[in-house]
Amino acid sequence: MSALDAQRRVRIERLERVWTERPGVFGWLTTTDHKRIGILYFFTALAFFAAGGIESLLMRTQLIGPDQRLLSPEAYNEVFTMHGITMIFLFVIPMTTGAFGNYLLPLMIGARDMAFPRMNALSYWIYVASGLFLYTGLALGHAPDAGWFNYVPLAGRQFSPGAGIDFYCLGIIFNSIASTLSAANFIVTMFKLRAPGMSLNRMPLFCYAFLAVSFALVFALPPLTVATGLLELDRRLGFSFYEITRGGEPLLWQHLFWIFGHPEVYIIILPAFGIATSIIPTFAHRKMVAFPLVALAEILVAFLGFGVWVHHMFATGLPTVTTIYFAAASLIIVIPSGIQLFAWITTIVTGTPDFKTPLLYIIGFIVLFIIGGLSGVMFAAIPFDQQTTDTYFVVAHFHFVIFGAAVFPILGGIFYWFPKVTGRMYHERAGQLSFWLTFIGTMTTFFPMHIVGLLGMPRRQYTYEPGLGWSALNLIETLGAYVLAAGLLVMLGNLVISFRRGAPAGNDPWHGDTLEWSTTSPPPPYNYAVIPTVSSPYAMWDTEDREADQRRLAEGRLTLERGHETPATTTLDAELDAILDMPSDSPWPILLAAAVAVVFVMLLLGHLTTAIVFAGLALAVLAAWQWDEPETRESIS
């Protein structure tokens, strides 16, 4: 017995030596460890959440009563535009794919890293740089101010001569690079690095959600790049894609934007679905009802999301055949959402649910998602949409689905995986308090927006006049936003204090169902001392498999301890196919991101030659990166 333990210890020490990265700041700058990158993503996205939240509180305070003067019209327009951009491009997507995806996906599939660890670091640094790029615009007084969907001709050179829109276009293209790289990384990781035995049908639903998101990102971002790129050509070189007097078409922008924009909203919500499907079985103490249907629904949502974009353009005067077709498509998308929703509810109801903080957030999510989803369905009634579009009713709809249905699972997920990431428990009662504050805050902030919209209040107005029945409701909304912010602060306080003083969590405080709970909390740099093998989607509940892991660790089978190694398996059946040598920490990603950032700054400043020089430099860095090949080792099996 003790001999076995000793053998395990020797192997673990060897892994420790091979995988531990450089200490200190330099270690963080050059890291390729998916967990550390995930943590970097988390804190950066959190900072942008705070920024976007402060912007929203500024707006709400401006709208607390009629004819307020806290913000000038210019400032208000910049603030709501930056709020939208920040929350969507710099908070939700980086938080879900960047932080949750990076940290958890390799763990859940039993891999030791992502398929392209250095590219993973590159996406992070590009993301940070693009965020700083956009916020530099704000700091210099050149924030974009034409709304997050930036319609032309308002965003054209004639009506927005300042640099704000250029910051928008270039910043968005820059940011898309990061998301595309992450998406590619996730797809390859999930298709190739799953633990032996984790055939596709045994992959956790969380991973399905991320697979769907990644594919959606791959196909959704290029139209956005084209839309913004063409706008930049119009603005800088006087091209005429959108300029009506020279044969261009303003509606072209709307089509391109929403071909991206609608899939984007499912990109926002699918990871949240994934988080919900992780939390629910654990706390309901039962497997998911209708697992295959749910997996299928996750993929279908992402897929169908590409066919509904015109429902954002119902008031533009398009022919009836077009609008009716897209209305029907919007209704069809309800089905996969309904499947998932009732699969969650049924799982909870037929299980023995333990209403701890993470599950509470998921219940909140379910309620808010139903409300937001139902108001979304109403927009498929074209005349109703034509009446309510561009009013606060739409603002209500999308905050229910975005804040309620996408951010609530993120918050619940933070509580759920906090013990795994930090090794400590959060404070349960304080957690529940923050849930109730956030939930009540959300309802009071966003529910009245439906009514105020029905009472005729258009969105995006920096002020409104008294006597239209809007004032009391706006006051309530603003107060609700403060409660909401308080709830988030309670949560933040809870986590900060628990990080220092929380009770030790152990490996598996929840009796969770997926693999990440089998390793230590926090997980070691190599994730698993022995590569786990899997025989169902609920790997942790297959106790025999986990005991077998321990035996193999002692025997040294599938421990891959000779270098930075992780197994590759076949795409469908996850049979062991090869042992991969993964690269370790590297300075090239951050250098490449810096070079690319200079390219974008130079494009913004109009220094084309300098931009080209730096693009060349970026290629040189890329060459150096490629030159730097990980050592190949003997293979073992």
Add this chain to the structure above:
Amino acid sequence: MSETVAPGRARRTLPNGVWGMLIFVLTEGTLFGSLLGTYFYLRFNSPQWPPDGIEAPSVALPLALTGALVLSAVPVVLAALAAHRGRRGAAMALVSAALVVQGGYLAWQIVSFLHDLDSFSPSATAYGSIYFTLLAADHLHVALGILFSLWVVVRLAVGLNPYRLVTVQAVALYWVVVALLTVLVTLTQVSPS
């Protein structure tokens, strides 16, 4: 990443690098799809295409050039197969041969691009805007592909190992897709004639 095969069996899955390239070309394909969509959107909303005063594009030359580019993808693919069999010299020779054709193609295209710029402007009409943007996007991809090919030659000159094999394979995939996209772009561009 190198991928060492479990002993005694052949790899059954594509290497990560090739997978990565596959996804990259998917985004490229979508990018061009959006640009081509833009082309037809603008076209079908215009009373006349190309507008008055702009000659319809010539057909023969672009098609011939495109044909040459498509053919040049063949040696790159063959190079990947050669590298797979460990024939480094053959692979280098094949890629170099392709490079000559590709370089010639690009040079010719740049000259004709500049010539077009003299005859009509990208800013005066939406037609000009999308015409030049599509071409420029395509030429940029060819230029990038040429850099990739050069890189392959440089890497192979040093020696062949599993990483570099993946590089050759990925670049071959890239060229196949670029050739395909060029065909689509060219057909679109000459379609008014």
Add this chain to the structure above:
Amino acid sequence: MLRRILPLRSHAVRSGRLAGVLLVGSLALGGCGQQDMLDPVSRPAREIATLWWWMLGVAGVVLGGALALLAIGWLRREHPGLPLVGGSERLSRGLVIVFGILIPLVVNIAVFVTANFVVAKTTDAPDPRTTAMTIRVVGHQWWWEIRYPGSTTVTANEIHIPAATRVNIVATTADVIHSFWVPQLNRKIDMIPGQTNRVLLEADRPGRYRGQCAEFCGLQHAHMAMYVDADTPQRFKAWLHDEATPRQAPATASARDGERLFEANACASCHQIRGTSAHGQIGPDLTHVGSRATLAALTIPNRPAELERWIRDPQHVKPGNRMPALGLSDAQFRKIATYLEGLK
């Protein structure tokens, strides 16, 4: 539709609406409802409102059902399985299929057909042969230009229509995208460069209905509102006739000075006053500005002091609007204001 089912009179509908609003949890006190889509005054707007109440009802049932299920989950948190279903996977999956696929399918088909075929027919752009008149509305940053084809009438920010008459609105824009919207009368329509869109406007009874630009159009999007004044046909005719006439000649000496100043200064390069040499086309036609209720697209009421404040310092009243402050003297501004007030 609801009214056809339940023969309610208008105030009953209103109190029904109020009850409904309370039902959905609001505290909407003192709303005078001038821009309220739930207080419809025309057939299309009424159809949409009815559609909404029905959809709300269905949504309430769906939400209620889901909440009830969750409540059961909470009550039985210690017992696995459901009554009837027990722990059976097959029955649980059946629940998912019924609630998640079958019921939504039925509901959606019903919504689709009613909304997009039945209701849409009344709200769609009208066949011009079925309308009694056409009005052209042009959106500008940030005001509305209104023209009556067949008449010389040009006005701004106040659309007069005869009540109980189907009017064909032709909506275009002079600059960026705006959206024409009078919620009590019908749904909205975007005004898009290069595009001519149409929408039906009608009001059952005389009254003043507020409308507002709904598409974000820049700095003063918030202050791009308008009134639709529905008059009896006779009064409408008289109004249209008055508006078509050139300006009323100034009566007093200071008003005459005002007109001269107006013509001599930059005002005339932006504004038109028919009957004078001012033919500017950038700003609103001011031929009968004195008869309008508000100034600058409902930003301020049209009172002498406000009018003078506006022409003296428009950038303070409506920051960023397209009318510059001109450096005239106080006395000059006063004379111009006096003149403009007289333009009834």
